[in-house]
Amino acid sequence: MSTSLFDQASRGRLFTLDEACEILSPGRPAAVAADKALLQKLPKGCWIGGSIPYFMAQDGGQVCQDRVFVQLMPEEVLSVRIQSYGLDEIHRIAVDGPEQGFSVLLIPHNTEVHHAYARNAPNYEQMYMKPIIGWITGCHLDELATGKSGVLNGETGQLVEEAALAMHIDLPANCIAEIGIVNIFEQGSGPVFHFPQAGMHVDDCRIDGVEGRLADYVIDNNIDIQLPLVADCYGVMVNVSIAAVDQEKRTVDLYAPVFPDTEYRFADPVGDYVSGFQKALPELPGGSQFSCNCILNYLYSELEGKKTEEITGPMTFGEIGYQLLNQTLVYMTIHRL
């Protein structure tokens, strides 16, 4: 394999199918993203893949069903375990994670395991103690009604549509993985929303302390639903994006759950995403070792053809930075002590 191809894959790049086969064949651990049909054409090896045809590639945002995004794992990797997680097992994701290292987690969109992770991940045993990064797999938006997303275990060649797939990666003691996010949304100055229970389907809530319904508020105030609800989680802005408002039933469907005991406000408009992103991006001296961004940022901020600095990766149906996140860029850096 040519060195330049290898170097590019270490930074995460979009490749032709032939190039991806060449990169993956030697067996160095990798996380892969591509259209589902393309994933199944890749050679067996030490990799996991998720279905998605949207990318922030080296030459800008694009939708593409004939190329493969390959992110090689850091060269210091000591060992790798690829493990599948069904609904009854996903709660062990952090417990199973390496004591020194990180886990990459891919979950098919709109499955029971996706919904369970969304609602329950913050309370899983050992959550936040070990780095977990990943994304919710998807399909082309034109195929949303019929196309299923999936995850593929490169070791076995098996494509799964109902279970999550994790790659647990052990690193040496002098390498420490850190996960960060870039979220350009901030809480606006509008009313505070409190929700009585965790969920991705919302009806009643309290609005500035008064009983109400989120759907009514959105309709009555002509709220732009491209703007997420934002919670301030100890200084970190966590988005909950709106999927749909049902005017008849007066309910709202969300792309991530709201939680009780948490204050939400609608975000202020951000203007130009790319310049906002450039301002928000922290210095990453060693570069990002893995990243993904949200399909909603791709669509709402019209990122096709635009670049988000050197950060590349799939544009996904949900981002995982420990818990499920929305409209957020998630990245991982490795500190080498």
Place this chain on the structure above:
Amino acid sequence: MRDKELISSVLGLDDKWQIQDLSVNAKQQRLDVILVPSAPRMSFFFQEKPIDCGGCGRSIPSRLLTHAAQWRHHNLGTFHTYIQAALPQDMQCERSVGCPFDKPYLGTIGQPVTHGLRRTIIGLLNEGLSSSKICRVLDLDLQTVWSIEQGNAAAEPEKEESLEDADLPDLGHPGWRAMASGDWHLKTKLLSLSLLLSRLRSQFNHADNDDLRQRKLHELRQFFLKNKALLSTEIEQLNNYK
């Protein structure tokens, strides 16, 4: 026969386990279920096929399932449900995925409850419910919940001993409590710490007993121990907290 099928589906048995016997005592509101591995398949020369563990890779002949155990499981309706099964005496597998003995409706030897019920209890403890509330919600006796709570807490200090903690204040330092309660806002850029503190603050402030609050402080300190290399400025703030 139909009763067994019905209870099998209610318990969510997979194809590796089946109900050998079940009995209902309406007066005592008690359901007893005896599980056995699904009918052993015969292989070449009619040898009984062993049970393969996809977790540790071992093949365990059915004849080695000698250690009978009984666990309390989630109630089915108002009926207390008890499950009996035989396990291998030397359970070695530590993986959940692929292990035929790591099922929500089975337990480990010496544990009073199934894995599924244990998980529910730990989840409720982590969400800040007191032992007595959990007893009421799950219709359990206090001794059972305490044993799970103590077993869970006892497992943690063991890990702590292996970590170097000379630079980190002990749990008596007021900064831990101030941080967990939200009285003091530690400055941090670490995503995992922010998310942990956000969850923990809610649990800490909703806890109705000091044991639970102490466990949350312990969890927070464990996080600092494990992530010490990324937390130099946070540890400095903590050490300077008065």
